[in-house]
Amino acid sequence: MVAPGSRQGRKRSQALPQPARPRPALARAGLVLAGAGLGAVTALAIVDETGAELRATGGAATFLGSLTGLVGMYLALLMVLLVSRIPAIERVLGQDGLLRWHRRLAPWPISLLIAHALFITIGYAQAARSGLGHQVGVLLTRYPDVLIATVGLGIMCVIGILSIRAIRRRLRRETWWLVHLYMYLALALSFAHVLALGPSFVGHPLTQVVWSVAWAATAGLVLCYRFGLPVVRSMRHRLVVTEVRQEGPGVVSVICSGRNLDKLAIAGGQFFFWRFLTRSMWWQAHPYTVSALPQPPYVRLTVKAVGDHSAAVARLRPGTRIVVEGPYGAFTKYAQQRPQALLVAAGIGVTALRSLLEDMPRNAAPVVLLRGTRPEDLVLRKEVADLVRYRRGRLHELVGTREQAMLDERSLPRLVPDLHRRDIFVCGPEGFVTTIVDLAARLGIPAEAVHHEAYAL
Amino acid sequence: MKRAGWYLLAGAVAGFGGVLGFHGGGTPAPAALGHPKPGGTSAAPAPSAPSAGPARSTGPKARQGSATGQAKSATGSVVGYGYGELSVTVTVRGSQITDVSVPLLRTAEPYSQQLAQQVIPMLKSEVLAAHSARIHGVSGATYTSEAYAQSIQSALDKLHAG
Numbered sequence: 178m179v180a181p182g183s184r185q186g187r188k189r190s191q192a193l194p195q196p197a198r199p200r201p202a203l204a205r206a207g208l209v210l211a212g213a214g215l216g217a218v219t220a221l222a223i224v225d226e227t228g229a230e231l232r233a234t235g236g237a238a239t240f241l242g243s244l245t246g247l248v249g250m251y252l253a254l255l256m257v258l259l260v261s262r263i264p265a266i267e268r269v270l271g272q273d274g275l276l277r278w279h280r281r282l283a284p285w286p287i288s289l290l291i292a293h294a295l296f297i298t299i300g301y302a303q304a305a306r307s308g309l310g311h312q313v314g315v316l317l318t319r320y321p322d323v324l325i326a327t328v329g330l331g332i333m334c335v336i337g338i339l340s341i342r343a344i345r346r347r348l349r350r351e352t353w354w355l356v357h358l359y360m361y362l363a364l365a366l367s368f369a370h371v372l373a374l375g376p377s378f379v380g381h382p383l384t385q386v387v388w389s390v391a392w393a394a395t396a397g398l399v400l401c402y403r404f405g406l407p408v409v410r411s412m413r414h415r416l417v418v419t420e421v422r423q424e425g426p427g428v429v430s431v432i433c434s435g436r437n438l439d440k441l442a443i444a445g446g447q448f449f450f451w452r453f454l455t456r457s458m459w460w461q462a463h464p465y466t467v468s469a470l471p472q473p474p475y476v477r478l479t480v481k482a483v484g485d486h487s488a489a490v491a492r493l494r495p496g497t498r499i500v501v502e503g504p505y506g507a508f509t510k511y512a513q514q515r516p517q518a519l520l521v522a523a524g525i526g527v528t529a530l531r532s533l534l535e536d537m538p539r540n541a542a543p544v545v546l547l548r549g550t551r552p553e554d555l556v557l558r559k560e561v562a563d564l565v566r567y568r569r570g571r572l573h574e575l576v577g578t579r580e581q582a583m584l585d586e587r588s589l590p591r592l593v594p595d596l597h598r599r600d601i602f603v604c605g606p607e608g609f610v611t612t613i614v615d616l617a618a619r620l621g622i623p624a625e626a627v628h629h630e631a632y633a634l
Numbered sequence: 635m636k637r638a639g640w641y642l643l644a645g646a647v648a649g650f651g652g653v654l655g656f657h658g659g660g661t662p663a664p665a666a667l668g669h670p671k672p673g674g675t676s677a678a679p680a681p682s683a684p685s686a687g688p689a690r691s692t693g694p695k696a697r698q699g700s701a702t703g704q705a706k707s708a709t710g711s712v713v714g715y716g717y718g719e720l721s722v723t724v725t726v727r728g729s730q731i732t733d734v735s736v737p738l739l740r741t742a743e744p745y746s747q748q749l750a751q752q753v754i755p756m757l758k759s760e761v762l763a764a765h766s767a768r769i770h771g772v773s774g775a776t777y778t779s780e781a782y783a784q785s786i787q788s789a790l791d792k793l794h795a796g
Contacts, residue, residue, distance in 0.1 A: 205641050212645025213652070220653035233718075233740050243743075301743065305717060320745065379744040 193471060196442040196504070199268035199511050207266050211255055214391075218251045219244070221377045221384060235303030242296030243376050249289030250371060253364060254395055256282055261398040262505065271507030272448075272464070273630065287337040290330055290367075322370035329366030332359050350484065351461050361399075368392065407450075407502035413437055416499040418453070419475065421491060425556035427482040428525065429491045430468060433499060438473040444510065445470055445536030446529045446602075446630070449503035451478065458489055462502060465490075466630075468528035468557065470535050479557065481525040508602065508630040510536050515626055517541065519599045521584075521613055523548040526605030527557050529630055533602060534564045543570040544593050546584075548609070552576050584612070586619060600626045607631040705732060710789030712738060715781035717746035722785040724761075726793055731765045734758045734786065750778055757782045766790075 222244040230236050259279040267275060302312035317324045339345060339356055348356075371388070372378045378385050416435035424430050450462040463486050468479035482488040508529055520543055522530040527547060537543060545565050549555040555574055565572045573592055575582035590596055601622060603613040610631040617627045707725035718741030725733040736754055741747045753775040760769040767787040771779025 208638055208641040209645035209648070212642035212647075213649030214645075215642070216646035216649030216651070217653045219646075220650045220657075224654060224657040229740065239743055301717075304741070304743075306714065374743065374745045376744045379748055 194440060194442045196444050196447075196509075197264075197268065199507060199509075200265065201269050203265045204269035207263075211258075214251060214255075215248070218247045222247045225376045225381075233304065234306070235300040237300070238296045238303060239300030242293050242300050245289045245296060246293035246371070247375065247377060249286045249293055250367065252282060252286035252289065254391065256286060257361075257364070257395050257399060260403075261395065262402045263398060264402065267505060267507075268511075269507060271630075272505040274507060283337070283340065287333055290333065294327070294330060320370075321373045323374070326367045326370040329363040332363035332366075336360055336363070351486075354461070403502070407500065410441075410502075411500040414441060414501070416476070416501060418493050418495050418497040418499065420495060421493050423491075424479060425553050428479060428556045429482075430477055430479045431490060431493060432475055432477050434474045435476065436474065438471040438476055441471055441476075441504075443467060443470065443504040444506075445532035445534065446508040446510075446604075447504035447506040447532075448529070449478075449501040449505070452500040452502075453490070453493055454498040454500065455489075455493070458486065461486060462500070463487070464505075466506075466528040466532065467504070468531050469560075470532050479525070479528045506630065508604065508628055509533065512602075512628045513600045515598055515600050517543065517595070517599045519544045519546070519593055519596065519601050521546045521548070521601065521603040521605075523605030523609040524554060525556070525632060526603075526609070526630070527555070527561065529604045530602070531557050531561055531564065534561065534568070537568055539568055541568045541570065543568055544599065545570060545572045546575060546592065547572070548575045548582065548584075548605070550576070550578060584616060586616065589616060589620065596620065596622070600628065602628045604630045605632065706793055707733075708789045708792040709737060710785035710787070710792070713781040713785045713788075715777040717741050717743075717777065718750065720750070720778075720781055720785060722782060722789060724786055724789040724793070726790075729765065731761060734761050736782075749775065753778050754782070761786060 222240075226240050226243075231240055256279055259275050259282070262272070262275070270278070298309060298312055298316060301316060302309050305312060305315070307315070317327060336356060336359060339348065339353065345353055372385055378388065414435040414437055416433045418431055419434045420432040422430045422432065446466070448464050448466040450464050452459065452462040465478045465480050465487075467476060469477040480487050480490045482491055506529075510533065518537070518541065520530045520534060522545075530545065530547075534543065534545065543565065545561060547555050547558060547561065555576065558574065562572050575584070593599065601613070601617050603610050603617075610629045614627055614629055618624070705725050705727045707723055709723040710721050712719050712721040718739065720736055720740070721738045723735050723737050724731060735758075739747070739750055739754070741750060753772045756772050757769065757779060760771075761767070767783045767790060769779070769783055771783070
């Protein structure tokens with residue numbers, strides 16, 4: 178079987194197209210736009226409120242209700258945009274950067290929308306001088322689209338609760354992901370009542386149009402980048418499993434072959450979501466790093482068995498067809514700020530390090546630290562050693578328990594004396610990455626020069 | 635990303651200011667639809683003080699002339715109904731109701747406002763046809779119809795008493 182081994186000498190320029198460069202200015206423009214939208218919806222809720230309405234019985238609660246509803250729905254729109262994987266933003270922040278923002282933002286829309294439901298019920302009950310219970314009945318039955326919007330809010334609450342870290346950890350990744358999809362349904366259900374009842378929309382055709390266009394465009398982006406583009410790419414490359422090779426304890430490499438791989442723009446350190454079309458795995462896509470850049474017609478991923486899916490990868494049969502989504506990730510050579518680089522990887526993090534290394538020029542002189550508890554945990558170490566040697570770099574292997582092979586303020590500068598002219602790229606399990614990022618901060622390395630990719634287990 | 639908060643804030647200020655500016659200086663605000671205008675044909679001025687009680691009488695605001703054949707008008711009490719409150723001004727000539735208008739309509743939210751504004755012209759034509767507060771009302775707007783009839787009745791009572 179022919180398969181890519183270590184190809185330290187290959188010149189990339191003659192073979193593969195380079196992916197578009199990340200443009201931080203575009204991400205900043207996105208931030209300003211997002212802020213502008215937030216300011217606009219807040220202003221919208223305020224300008225439509227008259228003093229008389231505010232002073233009317235229940236007016237204050239009703240005003241707070243429409244303000245929280247409007248801002249909450251807008252933040253929900255931003256949450257969807259954050260996971261729509263707009264390439265221009267993704268290249269700058271990376272998939273995990275986007276998800277971090279998504280997670281940080283998540284509590285706000287949910288709590289605002291719950292507050293919205295409460296305030297509106299209270300405000301209307303005060304205006305009608307009726308009890309809260311009675312008003313709930315009136316709202317659900319007599320106002321248009323409120324019933325389905327309430328169902329939508331219920332779905333959001335369930336998903337919100339399941340997303341609380343302590344609960345989410347107990348769920349299987351696939352279960353959680355499937356449940357999460359219902360968020361799109363919840364948002365769709367909530368849409369109608371905004372236009373039918375929102376003070377900023379009733380009788381205001383302009384805001385109705387702007388709001389509808391914003392949501393339609395967001396839905397379009399999601400469909401395009403999360404569904405259309407992956408389908409087109411997969412059809413174009415038609416990847417199939419060619420060989421599954423054991424690399425170390427619980428670690429396998431999958432060598433795939435496909436068409437037109439010389440036209441696939443991918444940077445070292447990036448990953449795909451892989452969907453293997455077998456009877457038990459077709460419905461789930463998992464992120465695995467490309468451990469060797471494409472050498473048409475081959476591309477390789479390396480996976481450690483930590484869950485059901487990654488364990489099943491080891492049992493894949495040659496000929497299995499693959500659908501991919503990606504490539505994603507900002508953990509690439511483009512992130513580098515300073516002249517040279519220090520690459521640090523623990524465990525299976527070596528996969529991203531290896532392809533990143535492959536992307537570096539011949540005079541890069543990188544310093545590479547590989548960390549593992551046992552010698553056999555340093556998978557791909559032979560390939561990494563070849564790539565490092567070819568680039569006139571240095572390789573340090575740190576084997577042993579955390580106490581035996583410690584990386585701290587004293588040992589790291591001793592291993593890498595020119596630390597202050599190097600960017601740090603660190604990749605591995607979450608705990609390891611956090612340790613190194615903290616250590617870099619304590620050593621006075623600016624955050625822009627520290628790049629990380631953590632594997633959540 | 636560095637200084638992400640500042641970029642967000644700058645955008646937010648711009649967006650906020652933009653909407654305020656557009657709303658203030660732009661075309662006639664569509665929001666005006668939400669504000670009821672006092673009936674133009676009514677001889678009675680709209681009650682100026684906001685009235686809180688559900689059925690507090692505002693009293694007859696004006697009575698022009700006392701001879702039969704001359705138009706007289708009075709504003710009925712403010713009647714609260716499920717979704718807001720309203721009062722009606724009635725103009726009579728002899729025993730004929732010649733005009734009805736709604737100087738005060740206040741609802742907590744725009745949906746009810748919109749409904750009421752659809753219903754009020756229908757109620758008006760019913761009253762002008764019946765020449766009394768005894769109207770069938772508009773189906774689907776029972777509360778509004780009842781409040782409307784009640785306010786008219788109180789206005790008529792005031793006219794007769796005066």
